[in-house]
Structure formats: structure tokens, C-alpha cells
Amino acid sequence: MMNGLKRLMSTTVMVAVVGSTVARADEATLAEKVKALEARIAELEGKAVTKSEVTGKTLEFIGQTEMGGGVMASYMFDTSDPGRSGTGIPTQGIGTYKHNAFSANLAQFYLANPVTASGEKWDGGYRVSLLFGEDVPGLADGLALGDNGAVWEAYAALNLPVGNGVVLKAGKFATYMGNEVVEPWANRMITYGYQFALVEAFTHLGVVAETALNDQWSLVLSVNNGWDQTEDLGEGVSFLGKLTWTPCSATTVSLVGFVGPELTGEASELRGGLDLLLVQKLGEKFSTTVQLDWGTQEADAGGSRDWFAAGSWLTYDINEKWSVTMRSEYLQGCDGLPGLGFAVTPGEDNTKMLSGALAVGFKPGVPGLETRVEVRYDNTNDEALFGGDNDRLTIAVAALYAF
Numbered sequence: 001m002m003n004g005l006k007r008l009m010s011t012t013v014m015v016a017v018v019g020s021t022v023a024r025a026d027e028a029t030l031a032e033k034v035k036a037l038e039a040r041i042a043e044l045e046g047k048a049v050t051k052s053e054v055t056g057k058t059l060e061f062i063g064q065t066e067m068g069g070g071v072m073a074s075y076m077f078d079t080s081d082p083g084r085s086g087t088g089i090p091t092q093g094i095g096t097y098k099h100n101a102f103s104a105n106l107a108q109f110y111l112a113n114p115v116t117a118s119g120e121k122w123d124g125g126y127r128v129s130l131l132f133g134e135d136v137p138g139l140a141d142g143l144a145l146g147d148n149g150a151v152w153e154a155y156a157a158l159n160l161p162v163g164n165g166v167v168l169k170a171g172k173f174a175t176y177m178g179n180e181v182v183e184p185w186a187n188r189m190i191t192y193g194y195q196f197a198l199v200e201a202f203t204h205l206g207v208v209a210e211t212a213l214n215d216q217w218s219l220v221l222s223v224n225n226g227w228d229q230t231e232d233l234g235e236g237v238s239f240l241g242k243l244t245w246t247p248c249s250a251t252t253v254s255l256v257g258f259v260g261p262e263l264t265g266e267a268s269e270l271r272g273g274l275d276l277l278l279v280q281k282l283g284e285k286f287s288t289t290v291q292l293d294w295g296t297q298e299a300d301a302g303g304s305r306d307w308f309a310a311g312s313w314l315t316y317d318i319n320e321k322w323s324v325t326m327r328s329e330y331l332q333g334c335d336g337l338p339g340l341g342f343a344v345t346p347g348e349d350n351t352k353m354l355s356g357a358l359a360v361g362f363k364p365g366v367p368g369l370e371t372r373v374e375v376r377y378d379n380t381n382d383e384a385l386f387g388g389d390n391d392r393l394t395i396a397v398a399a400l401y402a403f
């Protein structure tokens with residue numbers, strides 16, 4: 001009996017000891033798991049983004065970003081053919097105008113963080129510009145947003161702190177040629193000129209470097225896919241350079257040179273040319289601009305197709321609300337023009353175009369708002385360009401708003 005009792009006590013003691021050992025092991029394991037969990041929580045808390053931090057970053061982004069754009073709508077009447085209301089007017093260029101009808105020409109919206117050129121510090125930025133409206137189909141070059149939308153510009157920019165600063169851009173950017181730009185509110189007329197529409201590129205896709213050589217001279221160099229090509233359709237890349245001289249605040253002279261294979265397919269025929277621009281301010285209210293273009297396109301059949309264009313703009317700001325601008329242009333293309341196409345065999349065609357326009361602008365005092373009235377006369381030796389007529393007289397009214 002005593003022996004049985006002793007065995008029972010021994011067994012009880014062993015169970016208690018084993019249970020205590022297991023309990024301590026479980027407690028140790030649990031403690032390790034708790035420590036690991038605490039460490040993980042601390043790690044996640046260090047990576048967590050609080051609401052205040054998100055708000056701060058958003059405000060910082062907004063503070064560094066420029067937002068803007070504009071809108072233009074117009075009405076046009078073609079006096080040369082008043083019986084076809086609502087039909088398109090052959091403009092041989094950009095601008096979707098309908099006779100005796102309204103047009104929603106263009107709307108633009110852009111976001112940008114401009115880069116500051118500096119020889120002392122690095123800087124980075126970007127620009128994205130979108131276009132919408134009836135004019136866009138004539139401007140789209142591969143980055144279309146539906147039938148009436150397009151990505152006009154999309155590039156990243158970097159300032160290299162070398163010399164006075166070298167700004168590098170990579171992506172799609174507007175051309176450096178000519179006087180007029182795609183934003184009509186930045187021009188003085190309602191319609192685009194023939195030089196902008198027919199003998200200049202609109203955009204390029206590639207890389208470009210900009211730098212100020214000194215207080216008077218600046219230089220731009222670019223390697224790109226060519227004229228209005230998001231995909232290089234020629235055989236090889238194209239080159240563009242621009243040299244600008246500003247001897248004083250009233251005078252600016254710039255020269256653009258370009259060369260590269262611009263024809264589609266496996267064509268290696270080169271297109272090259274020069275674009276000279278002179279801007280001269282004559283006092284606070286009057287200014288004049290002169291643009292000269294010359295170019296040549298090698299022909300697959302041999303020889304070349306050459307063109308020449310000259311244009312001038314005379315602007316007088318009467319006061320803060322009223323302004324008057326006159327534009328005149330002359331274009332001559334032996335065997336065609338870049339914006340019209342070329343004759344297959346050089347020597348078969350000689351296109352001549354003459355245009356004159358007068359625009360009156362009125363700003364009612366609302367920031368960004370302007371109305372314009374334009375009278376324009378066009379003449380050509382090719383009746384097919386104007387729907388069977390050699391000349392045309394149009395009257396246009398437009399409302400523009402820039403923000």
C-alpha cells in the first residue's frame with residue numbers, strides 16, 4: 001500500500017515538473033513571437049505614410065507645378081462661295097473652318113514643372129500638353145487621343161550645371177522654327193499663316209539641349225525622329241539647330257537650320273533648310289516681325305524640290321484693350337511644299353501662294369479673355385487648292401480665353 005502511494009506521488013511530481021518545463025518553453029516561444037511582432041510593427045510604422053505627409057507631398061507637387069491652357073472658338077464666312085453654309089473651307093493648312101458656321105477650334109491643357117537653367121545646381125522638371133478640338137486632326141502625328149485629341153508635348157527636362165546651365169529635354173516637344181505657335185491665344189491672328197502650316201515642322205520626338213552662351217547669344221541643338229514623327233518613318237534621324245542673338249531688349253534675331261530624311265518608307269533622300277526670324281520692337285506699342293524660309297527636298301527620281309517663303313507681322317497696341325495686327329505672306333514651291341506634298345518628278349509643278357490678313361483684337365478687361373475679328377485674302381496659281389478658285393476672301397470672328 002505504501003509502495004503504491006509512493007509511486008503515485010512520484011508520478012504526480014514528474015507530471016508537474018514536465019508540465020512546468022513545457023509551460024516555460026511555451027512562454028519563451030510566445031515571448032519570442034511577441035518580440036518579433038513588435039519589431040515588425042515598428043518597421044511598418046517607420047514606413048507608413050500619414051495623412052499629413054500625403055497632404056504635404058500633394059501641396060509640394062502643386063506648388064512646383066504650372067497648370068494652364070486656353071480655348072478658342074470661331075465663326076467664319078467665305079465671301080467667295082456664300083451658297084454652301086456649314087461646309088469646310090479649304091485652308092491648305094491647320095484650321096478647321098466651316099463657311100457660315102461656328103467651329104470649336106482648339107482647347108489646350110498643360111502641366112509643367114519648368115527647369116531653371118543654372119551653372120550652379122542641378123534641376124529637373126517636365127511638361128505635358130494636351131490638345132482637343134476640330135483643328136487637332138491636322139496636328140496629330142502619332143500620339144492621338146481619339147479623333148479630336150492629341151498629346152502635343154510630353155518631355156522630361158534636366159539642367160546640367162555646366163557653364164550658364166545646359167537644359168536637356170527628352171521626349172516630344174514643339175518645334176523651334178518660325179514665329180507662330182499652335183496656341184492661337186499666343187498669336188495675334190485668328191487663322192494660322194501658311195508658313196506655320198506648310199513649311200515648318202510642328203513637333204519633334206527626340207532629345208534637345210538648350211544653353212545661353214552669354215547675355216546675347218543662345219544655342220539649341222537637337223537630334224530627333226524628324227518632322228511630326230513619333231515613329232521615325234525615314235531612314236535615319238534628323239538634326240536641328242537654332243542660334244539666337246539678342247543685342248538688346250528690343251531686337252531678337254534667330255536662325256534655325258535642319259537636315260534629315262523626312263520622306264516615309266525606306267527613303268534616305270534628305271530634306272534641309274533654313275528659317276530666319278527677326279523681331280524688332282519700335283517703342284512700347286509697335287513691333288514688327290519678319291520670317292524667311294528656304295528649303296530643299298531630294299527627289300527619289302533625282303534632282304530636288306525647293307521652296308521659299310517670306311512673311312511679316314506688323315502689330316500696334318493702341319491701348320490696354322485694343323490692338324491691330326497685319327500679316328502678309330508669300331510662298332513659292334517648285335514641285336510642291338512640305339505641307340502640300342511634292343510632285344513625283346521635279347520640274348512638273350510650280351506652286352505660288354499669297355496671303356494678307358488684318359486682325360483687330362479687343363480685351364474687355366477680364367483676365368485671359370479676348371475677342372478678335374479678322375479679314376483675310378488668299379491667292380494662288382493652283383485653283384485646286386481653293387476648291388476651284390484662284391482667290392478667296394474670308395471674314396472670321398473668334399473668342400479666346402487663356403488661363
